[in-house]
Amino acid sequence: MTPTWLxxxxxxxxxxxxxxxxxxxxxxxxxxxxxxxxxxxxxxxxxxIEPxxxxxxxxxxxxxxxxxxxxxxxxxxxxxxxxxxxxYGAHQLRSQAPARNQALTDAGATTRVAGDVGNALARVFSYxxxxxxxxxxxxxxxxxxxxxxxxxxxxxxxxxxxTDQRVTLSTRAVxxxxxxxxxxxxRLLVFLDQTSHRGKGTGEDEAGATTAAAQLTVTARLEDxxxxxxxxxAR
Amino acid sequence: MKSAxxxxxxxxxxxxxxxxxxxxxxxxxxxxxxxxxxxxxAHDDRAAYAAERDAALSAGEQAVQNLNxxxxxxxxxxxxxxxxxxxxxxxxQLAAGRDEFATQVKEARTVSTxxxxxxxxxxxxxxAGRARVLVALRVTVEAADGAKTDKxxxxxxxxxxxxxxxxxxxLGQAPVGGTSTG
Numbered sequence: 001m002t003p004t005w006l007x008x009x010x011x012x013x014x015x016x017x018x019x020x021x022x023x024x025x026x027x028x029x030x031x032x033x034x035x036x037x038x039x040x041x042x043x044x045x046x047x048x049i050e051p052x053x054x055x056x057x058x059x060x061x062x063x064x065x066x067x068x069x070x071x072x073x074x075x076x077x078x079x080x081x082x083x084x085x086x087x088y089g090a091h092q093l094r095s096q097a098p099a100r101n102q103a104l105t106d107a108g109a110t111t112r113v114a115g116d117v118g119n120a121l122a123r124v125f126s127y128x129x130x131x132x133x134x135x136x137x138x139x140x141x142x143x144x145x146x147x148x149x150x151x152x153x154x155x156x157x158x159x160x161x162x163t164d165q166r167v168t169l170s171t172r173a174v175x176x177x178x179x180x181x182x183x184x185x186x187r188l189l190v191f192l193d194q195t196s197h198r199g200k201g202t203g204e205d206e207a208g209a210t211t212a213a214a215q216l217t218v219t220a221r222l223e224d225x226x227x228x229x230x231x232x233x234a235r
Numbered sequence: 236m237k238s239a240x241x242x243x244x245x246x247x248x249x250x251x252x253x254x255x256x257x258x259x260x261x262x263x264x265x266x267x268x269x270x271x272x273x274x275x276x277a278h279d280d281r282a283a284y285a286a287e288r289d290a291a292l293s294a295g296e297q298a299v300q301n302l303n304x305x306x307x308x309x310x311x312x313x314x315x316x317x318x319x320x321x322x323x324x325x326x327x328q329l330a331a332g333r334d335e336f337a338t339q340v341k342e343a344r345t346v347s348t349x350x351x352x353x354x355x356x357x358x359x360x361x362x363a364g365r366a367r368v369l370v371a372l373r374v375t376v377e378a379a380d381g382a383k384t385d386k387x388x389x390x391x392x393x394x395x396x397x398x399x400x401x402x403x404x405x406l407g408q409a410p411v412g413g414t415s416t417g
Contacts, residue, residue, distance in 0.1 A: 006277035072255035086269035087358045090276040098285040104359050105281045105288070167411040175391065175409055177355025177369040189355040189369050191409050211412040217353050221401050230389040235371040235387070 087158045103178040116227040118173030125171035145230035169199040184222035281415035287361040294401035295368035296354040304350030344379035364396030
């Protein structure tokens with residue numbers, strides 16, 4: 001009868017008396033505890049003790065096993081779906097517009113782009129009557145794309161006048177704010193002061209100086225670790 | 236005498252159950268990892284700071300626009316909007332000068348309409364609830380005779396967060412030819 005081998009399973013092996021049925025049972029032991037954990041999780045309501053013998057055992061097990069498998073599969077599916085839901089949620093949070101815009105959140109990069117763009121504007125819009133070449137050279141290094149074309153058109157039109165009228169222009173970025181910073185692209189709002197002198201007086205002849213305010217939105221692009229202005233719009 | 240121990244479920248080895256179990260454990264691990272990833276994203280300081288920055292900017296732009304908009308036919312509404320857009324010192328100044336100002340505008344019969352051209356946050360202290368904004372603004376003033384004039388101005392605003400909302404606590408034109416930089 002069954003009680004005999006069940007008892008023996010817990011006892012020390014008895015050489016010579018071991019019957020064949022004991023062997024496979026002992027092997028199953030190792031695999032079972034894990035399964036038990038899952039059962040207690042997935043089917044807490046299910047009675048753990050099963051009939052050990054008799055025709056009922058054979059009849060009761062298959063539906064139980066199937067139920068267990070179904071419950072495990074269901075749990076796995078729920079977990080996978082939940083995990084995907086979390087991942088999707090995390091992606092949504094990270095790709096939101098506010099999070100992508102690094103203006104101020106990346107303080108170092110924000111300061112740098114603001115400084116670079118402010119300096120670049122000051123350099124390309126500052127010149128002396130005899131020294132427009134310096135401004136134009138600066139323009140070639142810091143302007144690109146549409147901004148470079150705009151600048152060339154502008155300078156081609158006024159270059160002769162500048163020399164004739166002895167115009168000195170000095171430009172200063174008074175305030176610079178980064179509207180948007182996304183990796184290698186940035187949009188900035190820049191408040192400029194442009195002081196121009198006509199005639200020979202440079203600096204000392206303050207009476208001939210006029211200061212004008214300008215508001216620009218500037219688009220810049222990071223190329224070779226340098227911010228270059230690609231578009232300028234007067235506001 | 237020992238009695239028969241009723242061992243739970245000593246049965247056949249069931250590879251399918253073991254497989255299902257392993258899959259469930261893997262799925263559980265995946266769910267746990269995804270969950271903490273989501274938690275980190277949801278509690279990201281940077282994202283919260285970025286959201287605060289955008290809230291400050293939109294509130295700042297709106298407030299600057301409100302303070303440059305006034306219709307002599309709807310003075311009460313306009314000035315109430317001024318009051319609700321501001322806080323602190325600026326709020327008190329506006330409240331103190333409200334009646335006098337209302338009389339002036341009524342006599343002048345002007346309609347001012349402001350439009351924000353561009354704006355940016357330059358400083359944000361989200362713990363202290365303070366921020367500074369730059370706003371480029373175009374104000375259209377319609378005089379009593381219907382003549383319209385446009386004026387562009389560049390404004391510097393200081394915002395203070397009060398009861399979870401950003402309000403203007405100082406507002407001025409960026410000085411032209413001044414010495415400040417930044």
